[in-house]
Amino acid sequence: MTEKQRKILDIALELFAQDGYNSTSTNKIAQEAGVSEGLIFKHFGSKEGLLDYLVEEGVALMNEELDNLMRIENSVDRLKATLRFPKAVIDKNPAYWKVQMSIKFANHEIVEKYHNSSFMGKAMGIISETFEELNFENPQMETQLLMQIIASFFMSLINDEMENYAEMVSFLEKKYNLI
Amino acid sequence: MTEKQRKILDIALELFAQDGYNSTSTNKIAQEAGVSEGLIFKHFGSKEGLLDYLVEEGVALMNEELDNLMRIENSVDRLKATLRFPKAVIDKNPAYWKVQMSIKFANHEIVEKYHNSSFMGKAMGIISETFEELNFENPQMETQLLMQIIASFFMSLINDEMENYAEMVSFLEKKYNLI
DNA sequence: AACCAAAGTGAGTAATCACTCACAAAAGTA
DNA sequence: TACTTTTGTGAGTGATTACTCACTTTGGTT
Structure with a gap:
């Protein structure tokens, strides 16, 4: 992976998360990354190819987090960690999940393609x-x-619509008798 | 409201829900509605003006449904109806809510504009x-x-991802001691 | 030094987009 | 009927889009 290749990915992720996939032009990505527009297509084939790469990175990150969760032996601790999971994951890499959400509802064909690689099953x-x-x-x-x-x-956190997450977690801990 | 005006709205709603707001061109709306493209702009000013109109219709529909819910006197019955609310509302007019969801994550500027008129408070x-x-x-x-x-x-139902909604409702009824 | 494949450029292209405008038809209104 | 207003048309426009391509530069191998 070239330095410029990584730069393209980082800028694209940032812009996709900020303005949405459809509203971000390859021209803008190239400019902000300090790279010629042609290079994007040399490396990733198409704008959608660029998105593919980012989605795969996101899926890998999520699987890593889920593996960590799975490794917790004590059931009570695991359930507690599960309740804190959304905030923990989003705080680490908000951009990836903003992109995921923005394409989930806007680009129906693209969503279909990614639906299989879902981590929901895990x-x-x-x-x-x-x-x-x-x-x-x-x-x-x-x-x-x-x-x-x-x-x-996940959705509320991505839209910054949950101020009292901690309170909600302890409320649920009581409901599930985890005290 | 002219006949063609209503036709434009109906087709736009259908296409926005099906393909998303950004992916639907005014040209396609005009063609499917059997109307010149200029007429859309004469009546609604802009593509976004067309969306505004549809969103307002959706808000009115939702407020109507919420008023009906509010009118239920018995608390237990009201809570039961609340649990069934998402499916009841979506079954009546799925297209409006598909559009609402698709713009919520894709078009940040547009969302800001509608955020006030939210029925979440009610x-x-x-x-x-x-x-x-x-x-x-x-x-x-x-x-x-x-x-x-x-x-x-709401989100799951819009994406056809909830087959056992009824079972979930009765599970929650038990949890809330409504039997 | 000679060579080559990969990295990188940037002007160019065809298609698509929302939107305009001069004009025509239709529908009131007197 | 004469008029005005509203409804409607469709070719045209400039801007933007993702993508191409002929070409240059760079870095490593022999």
């Missing part, structure tokens, strides 16, 4: 296992509900 | 009042959590 596995270990009455529905809640937290 | 008022009437221990946090859950349901 996340569901972790949560499901946790609720089973904790002997919840209906682990499947508990899993599905918590997945919804976490997804919603 | 929804929060209804739910908050319900939890207080039902003597929940922490009505504020309960409200915020349920708002998140409902928002998540």
Whole structure:
């Protein structure tokens, strides 16, 4: 990976997150990266190829975080960490998830392409296992509900719409009897 | 409102919902509506003016639905109806909410403009009042959590990602002791 | 030094975009 | 009927878009 190649990716990620994929021109990316526009296409083939690369990086990051979560042995601690997961992940790399969200609703064809490589399955596995270990009455529905809640937290955090995240976490900890 | 004016709105709503606002050209709207492209601008000023009109219609629809919800006297029944609210609303007019979601993440400037006219405040008022009437221990946090859950349901339903909505509703009814 | 593949350039291109405008048809209104 | 207003047309425009291509520069190998 060349220095300029990395620069293109970094600037593209920043601009995609800030202005959206569709509203960011390859011309602007080239200018801000201090690079000729042609180089983008030499390296990534197309604008969508550039997005592909960034999405893959995001997926890799998310899988890493999920692996860390999975490694927590104690079920109670794992569930606690799961509740804190959205904020922890977003604080590390907000741009990747802003891009993911912006394409999820705007570009239907592109979303279809990425849908398979989703990490939802892995996340569901972790949560499901946790609720089973904790002997919840209906682990499947508990899993599905918590997945919804976490997804919603992701969206709110990306839009800076959740000031009292910590309070919400401790509220949920009480509900789940984790004290 | 002219016949052609209504036709433009209907087609625009359909195409915005299907392909997204940015990916829908005024040319295509005109063609599918059987109307000259100029007429769109004569009636709505700009492409964004057309979107404004549709968003206002959506806001009016949502406020109507919220008023209906508010009119339910019995707290238990109102909370039950609140849980069914997302599916009930989306089943009636899916296109409006697909458009709302697609612009929420793609067009940052446009979102800012609509953010004030949000009906979130009204929804929060209804739910908050319900939890207080039902003597929940922490009505504020309960409200915020349920708002998140409902928002998540909206998103999942729009993307056709929730097959067992009914099961989820009855699961939540048990959780909230509504049986 | 001679050579070559990869990295990098930047002017150019065809397509698409939202939007304009001079004009025509239709619909009131008197 | 004579008029004004509203509704409607469609060719045209400048700006922007993603992408191409002929070419140059750079870095490493023999």
